[in-house]
Amino acid sequence: MKINKLVPFSLALLAGVAVACGGGGEASSEATAEAPAAAPAKEISLEEKYQDDPIYIKGLEKVKGSDCTSCHMVERKIVGPSYADVAAKYENTEENVTMLATKVIAGGVGNWGEVPMPAHPGLSEEDAKDMIRYVLLLKK
Structure with a gap:
């Protein structure tokens, strides 16, 4: 006898959950009739x-062959600044390339x-200049 009362209650509960979650009704069919929202633009690394x-x-090949990646990453600081942070700080000029290459060699x-x-x-x-030219390209 208890099972007979439990079945209608369970069905009513299930129907209530389906409606609360958007399961059924005209609202969902109207949403699909509208133009789909534009997909967000994929951010390029x-x-x-x-x-x-x-x-x-050329610069990436030389950086990968060195010990630079033990302290630097392209877009995230680890021990030293990210390459993107360096590129943001220094304008990509031959004067800066020479100055930064000298710093890389001298420490x-x-x-x-x-x-x-x-x-x-x-x-x-x-x-060193090839590596610095590569780094300075990576301005966000």
């Missing part, structure tokens, strides 16, 4: 943006906090 640029390709401390950047005396000036 800096890496995707420059993947075909020869400066990007230093103070421009980005108290964590020192080690010197890279084995790095040629031209390789």
Whole structure:
């Protein structure tokens, strides 16, 4: 006898949940009749943006062959600043490329906090400049 009372109650509860969740009614059919909302534009990563640029390709190859990635990432700070932060701070000029390449080779401390950047005396000036040109492309 208790089961007979439980079945109608369960059906009523199930119907109530379906209506509360939007299951049924004309409102849902009207929503599908309207034009679909525009999909949000896909944000392109800096890496995707420059993947075909020869400066990007050459610099990335040299960065990956070095120890730069132990302290730097493209869009996120780890030990040192992100490449995007460096690009935001320095305009992409030959003067800045030379100055930053010199800093990479000599090392230093103070421009980005108290964590020192080690010197890279084995790095040629031209390789350092290629790396810096790559980094300065990565402006957001």
